[in-house]
Amino acid sequence: LDEPLQKTFCFPPIREWDISQDIDHILETQSALAIDLGGTNLRVAIVSMRGKIVKKYSQANPKTYEARIELILKMCAEAVFDAVHLNCRILGVGVSTGGRVNPQEGVILHSTKLIQEWSSIDIRTPISDALHLPVWVDNDGNCAALAEKKFGHGKGVENFVTIITGTGIGGGIIQHNELIHGSTFCAAELGHIMVSLDGPECMCGSRGCIEAYASGMALQKEAKRLHDEELLEVEGMVDLKKAEFVSAIHLINAARLGNSKAGAVLRTASMALGVGIVNILHVVNPSLVILSGVLATHYQAPVQQVIGQRALTSAQRIQVLTSDLEEPALLGAASMVLDYTTRR
Numbered sequence: 001l002d003e004p005l006q007k008t009f010c011f012p013p014i015r016e017w018d019i020s021q022d023i024d025h026i027l028e029t030q031s032a033l034a035i036d037l038g039g040t041n042l043r044v045a046i047v048s049m050r051g052k053i054v055k056k057y058s059q060a061n062p063k064t065y066e067a068r069i070e071l072i073l074k075m076c077a078e079a080v081f082d083a084v085h086l087n088c089r090i091l092g093v094g095v096s097t098g099g100r101v102n103p104q105e106g107v108i109l110h111s112t113k114l115i116q117e118w119s120s121i122d123i124r125t126p127i128s129d130a131l132h133l134p135v136w137v138d139n140d141g142n143c144a145a146l147a148e149k150k151f152g153h154g155k156g157v158e159n160f161v162t163i164i165t166g167t168g169i170g171g172g173i174i175q176h177n178e179l180i181h182g183s184t185f186c187a188a189e190l191g192h193i194m195v196s197l198d199g200p201e202c203m204c205g206s207r208g209c210i211e212a213y214a215s216g217m218a219l220q221k222e223a224k225r226l227h228d229e230e231l232l233e234v235e236g237m238v239d240l241k242k243a244e245f246v247s248a249i250h251l252i253n254a255a256r257l258g259n260s261k262a263g264a265v266l267r268t269a270s271m272a273l274g275v276g277i278v279n280i281l282h283v284v285n286p287s288l289v290i291l292s293g294v295l296a297t298h299y300q301a302p303v304q305q306v307i308g309q310r311a312l313t314s315a316q317r318i319q320v321l322t323s324d325l326e327e328p329a330l331l332g333a334a335s336m337v338l339d340y341t342t343r344r
């Protein structure tokens with residue numbers, strides 16, 4: 001309305017209002033506290049509605065239940081304190097963890113030896129009691145899939161699978177835009193797809209699982225073995241005697257510099273992972289596979305090649321991408337909070 005008309009009808013004065021600025025402000029201040037519990041690390045982060053990690057805290061994941069819960073609460077308290085100064089309003093807490101999780105109850109039903117003292121654990125109650133915030137929980141691989149769906153290559157993709165390589169191998173399956181959890185919350189434990197009848201021992205108690213061939217821990221074990229036999233170091237590599245510990249990354253470097261033993265280990269690992277993924281393609285037939293974690297870029301090309309060689313014709317052209325998210329499991333934990341608290 002023009003000014004004279006406004007006066008006639010006694011409209012309140014129109015203030016300068018830019019709705020996009022208000023939305024920007026909400027997207028930047030409304031935040032989640034995200035927790036990720038893995039075989040090695042315990043991470044906590046403040047994550048904004050846009051999926052930006054505002055602040056991150058990392059510690060080694062303690063080996064006992066008591067110490068772990070104590071550290072989680074301590075790190076969360078610090079993050080909640082910092083959030084005030086960072087102008088972040090925490091809407092709730094999202095927990096990503098290794099193990100079979102019942103998200104309705106907020107309970108970790110069972111864990112492999114990768115996380116000790118982590119079976120039949122109600123993780124929701126102690127966190128919500130201490131912080132007076134709502135708490136959501138899911139398996140870390142499932143969380144990684146949620147993150148890809150909201151912020152990553154999985155945006156708008158109806159059927160996709162993600163594989164995240166850390167200490168172990170986690171998986172998440174999105175079918176018709178939803179995660180699948182299965183009848184006892186054990187669906188999408190993709191690290192335990194078996195690709196040989198014998199094969200190396202796995203932390204789950206079985207053998208021949210892709211986690212036992214291709215995880216960070218599996219490669220680290222092989223790197224250590226070669227190092228102990230003085231077969232790892234090759235010319236051009238950083239002096240391994242000065243390295244804090246021998247890791248999967250050293251194995252990859254050695255292979256790149258022409259160490260044939262390291263190359264053979266990596267070929268077996270890639271083959272095992274590739275064959276495992278072919279099995280997944282033949283069960284759920286996704287349109288996309290997203291690899292994440294430290295080893296993702298290394299595995300992408302060999303996995304795509306194995307699919308070309310070993311998948312049924314109809315599944316051969318399925319795309320394998322490397323995630324471009326900084327921390328998929330943490331971001332997925334945050335997405336549970338951001339999606340549920342703002343759903344109308």
Ligand code: ADP
Pocket residue numbers: 037038039040041042165166167168215216217220247248249250293294
């Ligand atoms: P978690 O399994 O606790 O979720 P991460 O996803 O942080 O842990 O991955 C940690 C594992 O990945 C380590 O156990 C190691 O095998 C491997 N890793 C991670 N970062 C590096 C690195 N910079 N160099 C070598 N290995 C690494």
Ligand code: BMX
Pocket residue numbers: 037038039040097098099100110111112113114115139140141164165166167168169170171189191192211
């Ligand atoms: C293990 C298993 C999975 C988990 C995966 C990746 C436990 C405790 N963990 O296979 O549930 O998704 O490790 O975990 O049973 P990460 O430690 O590599 O992050």
Ligand code: MG
Pocket residue numbers: 036037038039140166167329
């Ligand atoms: Mg992890």
Ligand code: CA
Pocket residue numbers: 139140141142170171172187188189190
């Ligand atoms: Ca999973």
Ligand code: ZN
Pocket residue numbers: 191192202203204205206207209211212
């Ligand atoms: Zn296993």
